[in-house]
Amino acid sequence: xxxxxxxxxxxxxxxxxxxxxxxxxxxxxxxxxxxxxxxxxxxxxxxxxxxxxxxxxxxxxxxxxxxxxxxxxxxxxxxxxxxxxxxxxxxxxxxxxxxxxxxxxxxxxxxxxxxxxxxxxxxxxxxxxxxxxxxxxxxxxxxxxxxxxxxxxxxxxxxxxxxxxxxxxxxxxxxxxxxxxxxxxxxxxxxxxxxxxxxxxxxxxxxxxxxxxxxxxxxxxxxxxxxxxxxxxxxxxxxxxxxxxxxxxxxxxxxxxxxxxxxxxxxxxxxxxxxxxxxxxxxxx
Numbered sequence: 001x002x003x004x005x006x007x008x009x010x011x012x013x014x015x016x017x018x019x020x021x022x023x024x025x026x027x028x029x030x031x032x033x034x035x036x037x038x039x040x041x042x043x044x045x046x047x048x049x050x051x052x053x054x055x056x057x058x059x060x061x062x063x064x065x066x067x068x069x070x071x072x073x074x075x076x077x078x079x080x081x082x083x084x085x086x087x088x089x090x091x092x093x094x095x096x097x098x099x100x101x102x103x104x105x106x107x108x109x110x111x112x113x114x115x116x117x118x119x120x121x122x123x124x125x126x127x128x129x130x131x132x133x134x135x136x137x138x139x140x141x142x143x144x145x146x147x148x149x150x151x152x153x154x155x156x157x158x159x160x161x162x163x164x165x166x167x168x169x170x171x172x173x174x175x176x177x178x179x180x181x182x183x184x185x186x187x188x189x190x191x192x193x194x195x196x197x198x199x200x201x202x203x204x205x206x207x208x209x210x211x212x213x214x215x216x217x218x219x220x221x222x223x224x225x226x227x228x229x230x231x232x233x234x235x236x237x238x239x240x241x242x243x244x245x246x247x248x249x250x251x252x253x254x255x256x257x258x259x260x261x262x263x264x265x266x267x268x269x270x271x272x273x274x275x276x277x278x279x280x281x282x283x284x285x
Contacts, residue, residue: 002084003116005108006146007126007139013037016090016125017046022148023086023123030085034065034072036094040220043206048223050200056091062221069099069107076122077114084119093130101135105142112142184212185253186246186269191239197232199223205235213270214242238272244279245269251282 010016013035020033031051038055039048046053054065054075065075072095079087096104115122124143128136189208192201203223206216219238222231249269256262268274 002119002121005112005115005122005124005143007124007143008146009128010090010125011127013090013125016088017042019148020046020051020088020123023146029083030079031088032079032085033088034090035088036091039063039223040217043203043210043220043223048203052224056094063224067095067098069095069103073107073111076111080115080118080120080122087120087122088125089122090125092124093127096130101131105135105138108139108142186212186214186242186249188243188246192235194232197228197235199228199231202231202235209242214245215271218272241272241275244275245272248275248278248282255282 008016008019010019032054033042033046033048033051034054034056035042036056038057038061039053042048042053053063055061055063056067056072057064058066065072076087079085092104111122122143123146126139126143126145131139189205192205202219206219209216216238219234222234225231225234249266252262252265252269256265265278268278
């Protein structure tokens with residue numbers, strides 16, 4: 001499979017993401033995903049702690065990759081010149097709409113030559129209805145349809161301790177009691193210890209927080225970091241904010257009768273903003 005470009009038929013970003021989990025990754029040192037979706041949207045569908053994600057956009061943001069063919073080509077060439085791995089590219093038809101089919105096809109042919117001398121494999125999402133018959137035929141010559149032989153990715157090098165910790169976090173449920181306005185109540189979850197902490201476990205905790213309506217964009221950026229000590233330090237900061245927000249919510253729900261004031265306070269608590277101001281307002285004598 002190494003040294004080839006493959007296409008995976010997909011009618012949407014979500015269906016392509018589902019296909020990623022079906023590609024056998026045994027032996028791959030790196031997994032990279034280039035998508036039109038930012039990490040904040042991918043986190044619900046993909047374990048982005050296992051995959052380096054890049055957002056194909058003109059916006060300036062962490063993990064952003066400008067959708068110019070020159071920069072995309074340079075990024076890809078630099079990537080496949082190192083080690084080995086799997087690269088997934090979603091939104092290829094969008095590039096065609098921007099730059100034209102001939103320009104994108106030319107880049108694809110050049111990339112096919114370079115990847116053939118590497119230990120990488122590239123997978124493209126293929127939205128077939130975006131191309132006419134001739135264009136589709138030319139694309140498939142460079143990137144034949146990938147035939148799945150495995151329904152799951154293989155995960156290696158995970159210790160028994162981490163595996164058990166991952167399982168315990170996954171099985172931890174959040175009791176979704178509701179406030180009067182229908183929003184889920186904030187719940188204090190067991191603090192994650194440093195021992196056994198991984199980005200996979202952090203992602204599961206982020207999902208638990210998001211189900212409570214908490215804005216987790218601050219900690220989501222940490223999933224891009226390589227230093228696990230830094231990631232854990234940033235997690236503890238957010239975890240402490242959520243603890244404070246939970247205490248404040250209990251007070252607001254019990255003691256604030258003004259509907260507008262209560263709604264504004266609950267919204268700010270889920271954004272994790274203005275905590276100090278609210279604490280002074282409600283907890284100071």
